[in-house]
Amino acid sequence: MTASREAILNKLRKQSIPETELPDLQQPELTQQWITYPDPRQQFSDLLASIKGLCLQVKNVEEVNQRLAELPVYQKSNNICSLIPDCGQPTVNVDDVTDPHDFKDIDFAILPGEFCVAENGATWITNDGGPLRTLYFLSQHVALLVPASEVVPHMHAAYEKLHFENRSFGTFMAGPSKTADIEQSLVIGAHGARSLTVFLVEEPF
């Protein structure tokens, strides 16, 4: 296999391709033109709604609990797990799960998110890729708790926050899983979560 590596690299090295410059994405001429929003939280909330998610701006975990109890999908859930202390009424303890397959019957998962992006309704989540990572995708319904102060206007600001040294996995989640592969009709709940609720929480949790 190393022979192919050398072959490909040698072939590419032999070529004389005119050199071009890599643009500096931090230069003010660019950054001044990126879109901003008067109220990024509201923008995030509206955007998430437009891609079929739900954003709720709340004061604290207590209020999260109240709002959860009002959610019909939460009321109907039997197997609930939570990675946020004192949040929700978990029925499944995730601490000692080592095989992600054990999560296959989770109806509702309450999970942490790191920050939100106003321009596209995405929430960044990250972890070390252990079994808990599966919860974000395998659970039927997902709620994310994000500090309300952590809403950035656009993706450039998002990548300023991101580093990839420690965590092996991270994703931008934007709304519930969806598909339009059958005659362009939008269907929510393809493989991943059937619903996504993002709580922007004012007080620390």
Add this chain to the structure above:
Amino acid sequence: MPSHPKLANEFVKDKERAKWHDQSLWFVRSKRDKAVHQLPEWELLREQASKIKSYVVSHLPDLLEEFEKNAKAKGVHVHWARDAKEHNEIVHSILKQHQVKRVVKSKSMLTEECHLNPYLERHGIEIVDTDLGEWIVQLQDKPPSHIVMPAIHIKKEEIGELFHEKLGTEKGASDPQYLTESARQRLRQKFIEADAGITGVNFAIADTGGFVVCTNEGNADLGTSLNKLHIACMGIEKLIPRASDLSVFLRLLARSATGQPITTYSSHFHGPAPDSELHIVLLDNGRSEIADSDEFRRSLNCIRCGACMNTCPVYRRSGGYSYSNTVPGPIGSILGAAHDTKANSSLPFACSLCASCTDVCPVKIDLHHQLLTWRKEIRLKGLLPLSKRLSMKMMSWMMQAPRLYQFVGKMARKIVPYLPRFLVYNPFNAWGKQRELPDMPKQSFREWMKQNHDRK
């Protein structure tokens, strides 16, 4: 290989379907426009994307080595494949080593290009495409007809029939909600049972050694988080230099593809999960040759958003299969011609040179110019079909003789309106196929000029 006009002919025979196909894609194109208009900096973003990608192609060997070094440092196994055959052998050998019987795959045009599925099936491995559209065409034993919407050409009634036959759904059911739910149930089972997950790669990042996979369904994430082996397959042009470049590309990709502000899941993989293995296969398969060509180098900028095919009047009316190339439409015609000029010599002619593709391309590939260049190249290589060669010769002969041209025009205007249909719409008139010729004008432009302007 059958030529594009021949295959397109099959598709347009069914007038209703051709019209419906055209409208479905135009609907997606309109959604793209709406999304784009919400970002005043759109053109600026396109410019940065184009510059970044051009930089990548001019620094490919260095960036590849940088990526390899950083990926390895994170515990990723990096493999190199010169061609499709070697790619498939590498994937198979990894699977064999882990005694894998069942694989779930998330959408990847690269594995389509390599015909990975039939290869693995021949070796006794079950491989399931988990993207709904891709799974539908897999159940039909067909390739995707579009790079973003693989089943865009199939009607819901046909999918209902297919699912009834293969999955035992209710006969006659064609509700997308119901059909998607049935697929969800069945594919969940496949995710749970699988021993390994294969994904494509949307972007690989040289300075971090990681890569990004974008899906709307979450299938890449389910397919890779439930088991201990993840193999990612990527073309060497998918590299970007820095993680921060993703800010540009992720703003452009989904908006261009489907009009969404971003795909539902944009997952970043940096190293294997605990107790798991992560492999990445870097494939050349002709890409280095394209990099070496001044004319066509820029086609490697492509981020596979599909916008050029959604907007292409020829693609919309002739369907993806008429290109008989893994990637159809404008960009597919360029890549196809580069890969095998002879077999794909009709593709660059499947273009009206309207330039709509160039207008929408998020990485500013000059698609219609490249298609025109391909036409010249194909003529120089003597690969033009006889009918085109003859008619072009006659045209050039006539254009060089103004009197003859005037005479022929005059005769045509006098005679054609009175000709019986079978004389006008016959096999020699490719223009008259599936469409009416415009009415003949009463006078030529030259006559009109004379009447209206010379008198002054």
